[in-house]
Amino acid sequence: MSTKKNTEEKMSPGRRQYLDIKNKYNDCLLLFRMGDFYETFDEDAKKLSSILNIALTARDVGAENKVPLAGIPYHSLENNLQKLIDSGLKIAIAEQTSDPKESKGIVDRAVTRVITPGTVTDPDLLDSNDNNFLLSLYKDKERIDICALDISTGKFETYITNQDNFLNEIERLNPREIIFSKDNVDIFDEYFDSFLIREYDGVVKNSSLGKSVIQTHFEVEDLSQIGLDNKKSLIMSLGMILDFVGSNQRNYAKNIQKINNVDRSDDLILDYVTLRDLEITKSISGNDDNTLFNFLNLTSTPMGARLLRNWLITPTQQIKAIEERHKKLDWIFENKSKLYELNEILKKISDLERLINRVENKTCNYRDLFSLYESISQLNTIKKMFLESPFNFNVNSKKINQLTKFLNQSIDTEILFENQSKLPVRVGFNKKLDELISIKNESNSSLLSLESSEKNKTGINKLKISFNRVFGYYFEVTKSNLDQVPNYFIRRQTLANSERFYTEELKVLEEKILNADENITALEDAVFNQICEEITKFKQDILFMSEDISILDTIYSFYLIANNNNWIKPVLCDDNKFDIRDALHPVIDKTLGFGKFVPNDLNFTNKINTAIITGPNMSGKSTYLRTMAIIVILSQIGSFVPASKCEIGIVDRIFTRTGLTDDIHTGKSTFLIEMEETSRILAQSTNKSFAVLDEIGRGTSTYDGLSIAWSILEYINTKEEKKFRTLFATHFHELTKLPETFSNIINLQVAVHEENNSINFLHRIIEGSAEKSYGINVAEIAGIPIEVLLKAKVLLSEFENPKRNNNSFQPLLFEENISDVSKQIKDLDLINITPFELMKIISDIQKDL
Incomplete structure (x- = not known):
């Protein structure tokens, strides 16, 4: 106990002041202004050094104790704040709040602002094209209330949602920072890895405390006055964001002036995927x-x-x-x-x-x-x-x-x-300021007159009046002219090649000028505040x-x-039709260059709502799906569209399932992710929705995948409350039989030009179904070795025309001497054989098979 007391007694005043402030902002990285630097100490110094890649040193803080130190020049603060903010830290900035000249002891310091990614207001730290949302959220049973505030613009909105639609709102709002109660930690999963989430640790621990914070902020006695009675999750979410902003950027909390709950029932919902x-x-x-x-x-x-x-x-x-x-x-x-x-x-x-x-x-x-x-x-x-x-x-x-x-x-x-x-x-705007500026100007003229007068009196032609912040105004006399200095010159400073003097007259002028400068600065600040207050009205x-x-x-x-x-105006209607002609994907069209993108059509009537699309890989199926989805979005934001004709029946939601990724961190396979996303589409869609589904079922065995894809298409097209407009790209050619059973399903295919064993993808969607997938041709384009391609062609032929029971057919790839065919392939001289000879051998093999 006594050792601790002795250490505190020997601690430097600066260290004691730092620790007092740090204890109040323990969850922040504290930038502590000391002269021309912002200093950090202890663990903060290590963080600052690591993030900004600057030197980590040490400082003696008394009691023979040294602590880690790292700092940045005060003028480089704004340049370095971006890196600190991007690292997700809360930054507390402690400024010197008293004049060092007037301070008898240590300079007063206080935290003037706390910055987090969601409470940034500096324009240099903001994306001008996007809102900088701070989000608070609270879940109570099935209901989730979200409060979104951009303190830089004053935009404040609240949303009522649920677990099914929660991620859609997060993706749409793209928050820089999310605060949440520890009660709700379970709602966050791997999706949030790309967002900064922060557990709220303020005063709003329950709805009663949230109610108190809200009543104080809105100056109401009862929450029913602002429509918040019996809304626990909104009270918690709103209370948390009010307290968080009030603690970090107090002045900006007043941007929240009313509850602005956004009703999204009239929106076209684009989910997060x-x-x-x-x-x-x-x-x-x-x-x-x-x-x-x-x-x-x-x-x-x-x-x-x-x-x-x-x-x-x-x-x-x-x-x-x-x-x-x-x-x-x-x-x-x-x-x-x-x-x-x-x-x-x-x-x-x-x-x-x-x-x-x-x-x-x-x-x-x-x-x-x-x-x-x-x-x-x-x-x-x-x-x-x-x-x-x-x-x-x-x-x-x-x-x-x-x-x-x-x-x-x-x-x-x-x-x-x-x-x-x-x-x-x-x-003329401020008479007092005009008077002070006039006094300063007159004093400056008096300085020039005094300098000229003393030159004449002393005969020192190079005599001049100068100024610096330490000594104020002075006469500077070179050593060669010191013998001409009069008695009333009072020595102020001696330099190597000159000496500096002042006179009583110069001292009186200096006081006038410096007082005027000080008063002018203070009055200009007051005028600036006056102008800001008038603008605020x-x-x-x-x-x-x-x-x-x-x-x-x-x-x-x-x-x-x-x-x-040369885009055209779309026509919007209330039915479920699509009549889109010569549609382009705007971004890809621009990337490829004028005239290179192949335009395509889509025609859904009130009796046709699903198209099964077959065709090779790389032929443009996925681009076609995305193009039609983007045409709908452009139509429903009020833009013209890249097409020659466009009639759109209003869509309430657009769903896509086009990705192909594993999530190693959560142990989710491609197929599991595919099934989760498809399940969400089937659950949330209505008969006014539009879905683009790319190769559903590809992540599992052929028969499993085909069965699932078939069942999904049947589900969509038999339930009246579903029957949403669907583009379904697939390599399961068996699915092309579905239009024989369902009159509302059509087949589309990607046109291919085939000649001399080579193919050319035309990227044009036409009616009908593709006879094959051309996978081996695509493999050839990708550079797969010729012996692999030849073996693949043989096996493909065996699969398509089996001579024996399919269940017993288990080809062993690359095993020596398993058949005459494999021996023929193995003995091929690929370096010297001509294309004609190779074609003849393959033709003979096909005949034997």
């Missing part, structure tokens, strides 16, 4: 340049890009909403000659959603004020361009013009455009403008894509 399989916003290869979002994103504003992304992952079933978007698109096509400057105007509009939130919380900078001024100054021009259009502007132009006028009166925007390191308050108007511009920008992006690629 579909979003990944179709590479809507994320690429399977990791190259997000090849996503549908990246292809469509010709927006000019961050808000437009985020809205486009949201439309893509949340298409609608509402025909009226789609037609409203089409009307806007049609108007742009009809008036495109008037809009040639629109792109350049939109590019002048900054991220208004995030900008106004930084202004409100006074975390903005001078550059942000200019960006805001330039952005809102574009409104009148844009509204004039769209005066007689179907675009509805909710923003109040008078309010925005009022704000523009205020900013122009308070800030010299032209100077701010050229130099954004200082706030150029316009003359217009927050709702700025957000209305942001919403208007994002819709306009997204629709204009649709126009640019459609115009550049």
Whole structure:
């Protein structure tokens, strides 16, 4: 006990202060400002050194005790925060909160902000094209409540879901951070390996505590006032996110102003597998340049890009909403000659959603004020361009013009455009500031006059007045002129080649200038805060403008894509028809180059809902499936589509089963994953759904796989509540017999041109069923050795035309002397044989068989 007390007594004041702060933020990596560095100690230092790959040293902290130390220069903080945030850490930043000059002892320090991946507000750490969601969730029985907050934009939504649809919401929202109660740890599986999940350890331990946090935040006495009575899971989820944000970014918690529960019953649901399989916003290869979002994103504003992304992952079933978007698109096509400057105007509009939130919380900078001024100054021009259009502007132009006028009166925007390191308050906005600047300017003139006067008095032509932060203002005299220094010069500092002096007159001027500088800085800060507070009064108007511009920008992006690629307007209806002609996959078409992608058709009537597609590997079956799914998505977000004709019966859900992967970590085989995903499709689909299924049953034995595939197709096409539109690609040719039993099923095949034992895949889908799969031809294209191919052809012939009972036929591959055929193949001189001789030998073998 006494040893510990002695150690504490000998501990340096800085160490004691550090430990006091660290104990309050024990779950964070603490960046502790010391002079020009942010220092870390102990285990934090080891983490920082490892993540940033910087030196790990040690520091004496008293009592002959050294602790690990690592630090970064204060000016490089923002550059290094990205790596720290990406590592999933909570970062607490402790700043010096008192002036070292005025501090008698140690400088005061306090944590000014705590940053986690889900509570980032710095624009340099955010993806401008995506929301930065923090998610909290709580499960009670079958119900899961999700709260999603992007504190950088103020967007807050809640979702009621269940275990079946839970992952769909997670994939769609793509959160940077998920917080959960320890009661719900069992709902997380291997799917969440790519997300940062954090067990919540705040004050909301039960619904009563959650209720208390919510009542305090919304300033209500009863939760029924905000519609939260008897909703335990929502109370827990909301309470957790309010407490978490309030603890880490207190000012931003006020963005949660009302409960905004999102009803997804009118949305086209894209489940988490579909979003990944179709590479809507994320690429399977990791190259997000090849996503549908990246292809469509010709927006000019961050808000437009985020809205486009949201439309893509949340298409609608509402025909009226789609037609409203089409009307806007049609108007742009009809008036495109008037809009040639629109792109350049939109590019002048900054991220208004995030900008106004930084202004409100006074975390903005001078550059942000200019960006805001330039952005809102574009409104009148844009509204004039769209005066007689179907675009509805909710923003109040008078309010925005009022704000523009205020900013122009308070800030010299032209100077701010050229130099954004200082706030150029316009003359006349603040009289006291004008007076101080005048005093400083007069004092500067007095300095020049004093310098000139002393040169004349002393005869020292090179005499000059200089300044530094340590000694203030001084006269500098070289050693060769020291004999001319008058008696009233008071020595301040001696250097190797010169000496520095001051006079009483210079000292009086210095006090005037320094006091003016200090007062100017303080008053400029006050004016800056005043301007931020005035802008905040217009927050709702700025957000209305942001919403208007994002819709306009997204629709204009649709126009640019459609115009550049000759896309056509789809027709949407309430039945179950598909009539799609000459459809292209937009991303692959762009990748291959103009004219190389082979377009294809799909025709489902109200009496036909399933197509069985056969054909070789590499012939384009999977691409065909994905193309048709993407055409539906494009149609239901209000875009034009890459086709010559497109009539779509509204779809409520799209399912895909196209992957082929094992999950080694969980011990799940390809076949088990395939069956789990297929089970989910059969359970969640309705007769308004659309499924694309690629080679169901391939992960097990032939007869098992065929039996399962057959049964699945029967299930889909016999139950009236199912009978959803289905594209079913397969190599099980036996399935092509199903149209003989089910009139609503058709056969489609990939056209192949075969000549002289070689094949050419035409990538064209036509009616009918393929006679064979051409697997050996594909193997040949892949470079399989000729002796393997020859043996495969022999075995294929035996399988297709067995001379003996199938059950007893068990060929032994590559065993010596098992038959005359194998001996003939073994003795072939593959180096010297001619193609004609080889064909003749194979022909003879076929005759013998």
